[in-house]
Amino acid sequence: MLEKEKAIEKLNEKEIKVYQYILAHSLEFPFMTIRELADKVQVSTTVILNYVKKMGYKSFKEFKLAYRLQERKSRESKRIYDDKQVIGALIQLDNEYYQEKLHLAKVMIGNHNNLIFTGVGNSGLIGAYGARIFSSAGKYANVINDPFMRINASMEDTVIIALSISGKTPELLRIVESCKTFGACIISITANMKSPLALMSDISIPYFLKIDNIDQIDLTSQILAVAIIERLARND
Structure with missing residues (x-):
């Protein structure tokens, strides 16, 4: 049983009233004084303090601060996926800025015999998809998604298509730097146009999505990266 549930089991009748009031008034509670809460629940401030101590x-x-942090974390974890932002960013791919970027990238890819995708984590999986799409379209491609792979040839x-949402992943930057040192041309696809990855690239194709992190887990959509790769693979 969770610690919180164990603590609730130890509450007396008056303390349970405090607990129930806070649950029912979660928006107002963080801004209330102990006296205001006691008056609302119709108990003494001593009851409030006893309740606080039983909750740890x-x-x-200290209890109010912890409550605010927990509420904020809960709201962030329940954020609704913003498909309108993704759709808006997809529409932008048809504008002149992207048409020029895509054209330059296609010319670079066409002028080289070898095409390699690289990325770390989810971006590595998108890279594997990119290699498959290009190979299916007639341009054989491979993928490097091992962050510890050494480049010494x-x-x-070769053209490297490097994928990273943040453009700051150290393992990816090391791979790209090694490839560049050995003569490869670099095309980056990233959500951060001012990132180290974008700046070290010969061609950077940024996409404009807000980076979505929850508890240090990157949940930013990869739809834009996929759409850019699919457009690059087309011969039109």
């Missing part, structure tokens, strides 16, 4: 906190102030006839 030393003071009413000439890559003068």
Whole structure:
């Protein structure tokens, strides 16, 4: 049984009233003083303090702070996926800025015999998809998604398509830097046009989505990266 549930089991009748009031008034509670809460529940401030201690906190102030942080975390974890932002970013791919970027990238890819995708984590999986799409379209491609792979051969006839939402992943930057050192041309697809990855690229194709992190887990949509790859693979 969870610690919170164990603590609730130990509450007396008056303390349960405090618990129920806070649940029912979660928006107002963080801004209330201990006296205001006591008046609303019609108990003494001593009852409030006893409740706070049974819940594992030393003071009413500490309890309110923890409550605010927990509420904020809960709201963030329940954020609704913003498909309108993704759709808007997809529509932008038809504008002149992207048409020029895509054209330059296609020319670069066409002028080289070798095409390699690279990325770490989810971006590595998108890279594997990109290699498959290009191979199916008639341009054989491969993928490097091992962040520890060493590059020690000439890559003068190679284009690297590097995928990263943040453009800051150290393992990816190391791979891209090694490939560039050995003569490869770099095309980056990233949500951060000012990132180290974008700046070290010969051609950077940014997409404009808000980076969505929850508890250090990146949940940013990869739809834009996929759409850009699919457009690059087309011969039109």
